[in-house]
Amino acid sequence: MTNCSTKEVDTLTKTLDLIIYIPVLVFGLALNIAALVVFCRLLRKWTESSIYMTNLALMDLLLLLQLPFKMHAAHHEWAEDKKMLCSFLESLYFVAMYGSIYTIVCIAIDRYIAINHPFRAKQMRSKKNALIVCISIWVFVMAATSPIYTFREWKRTGNNFQCFHGFSKKGWSTAIIVCLEVFGFLLPAAVLVVCSIQSVRTLKASNNADHKGQAGVRIIYSSLAAFLVPFTPCHVAILLQYLVRNEIILDCNQQKNIALFIQVSINIANVTCCLDALCYYFIAKEVRSTKETLRLSISRARTTSSSDV
Known part of the structure; x- marks a missing residue:
């Protein structure tokens, strides 16, 4: 990599981190803890949707708990004996981010099955299956992020280093x-888009589309935007940084712009912890609407079968 100093960008992002992370941490913790209290203590009955939303709240809380360490690491160097702790925290950060992505996709798939395949839904959707899927997500993302422990590059001053910076x-x-x-990103995003579009088409075609179906359509579009808007810039920035680190982009000004872009886009991605919490109420409302659509779909299918006979 060419010698191009990004100290100006680092100084700017330290201030930006404080401006964004503190409100996200405060509101994100409050909203997600409140959501867990509702799902685990106040709901009278667990459903597939509440299991997925509980898992998403746990993922968001795990990501939020990394923010104080990220803010501290941005302004302070850590002692050499904290290397393993640093790698552990970095790993958990990516576990939380990609665990959230896959949980959101699973919510979309579950919704798609309920709306578009009402007969199969009774066989495929269950609390046990939802729990197995959530556990599988945790196992998968933890296994996928384990290589983080092996490719750290410690930026040192004496015996100290800067955590959350300097991958080799x-x-x-x-x-x-x-x-x-x-x-x-690409595969989960594609699945999410396809499932959302198919669910919207079915809701618009249903007799329920004049009332609650329209609300369901708006919620699906909002959920899709809440996924694509934060996570798309983040993964574009990662691709651009890859081009910088592999000396494909050599211009210093472009490297500085990319360094700023990746920090800003990651901050935006962290805001989803609050957006997810705000969406819980609307997702729960959509579930009730989906159940009515499901009953209507089954009723129409049975009527059609009877008339064919």
Whole structure:
């Protein structure tokens, strides 16, 4: 990599981190803890949707708990004996981010099955299956992020280092970035878009579309935007930083702009912890609407079958 100083960007992002992270941490913790209290203590009956939303709240809380360490690491160097703690925190940060992505996708798939395949939904959707899917997400993202422990590059001053900074060139290898972009974003985004579009089409075609169906359509579009708007810039920035670290982009001004872009986009991605919490109420409302649509779909299907006979 060429000698291009990004100290100005680092100084700017330290201020930006404080401006964004503190409100996100305060409101995100309050909203997600409140959501967990509602899901775990106040709801009279667990459903597939409440299990997925509880898992999403846990993922968001895990990500939020990393923010104080990130803010501290941005302004202070850590002692050498904190290396393993640093790698552990970095790993958990990515576990939370990509765990949230996959949980959101699973919510969309569950919704798609309920709306578009009402007969199969009774067989495929269950609290046990939802719990198995959530556990599988945790196992998958923890296994997928484990290589983080092996490609750290410690920026040192004496015996100290700066955490959450300085992945080695191994961490920016083509194989790592391709897997991250494809399996961490492109594939989940494609599944989410397809499921959302199909669900919207069914809701618009249903007799319920004049009232609650229209509300469901708006909620689906809002959920889709809440996923694509924060996570798309983040993964575009990762791709651009890959080009910088592999000396494909050599212009110093472009490198500084990319360094700023990746920090800003990551901050935006962290805001989803608050957006997810605000969406819980609307998702729960959509579930009730979906159940009515599901009953209507089954009733129409039975009527059609009877008339054919």
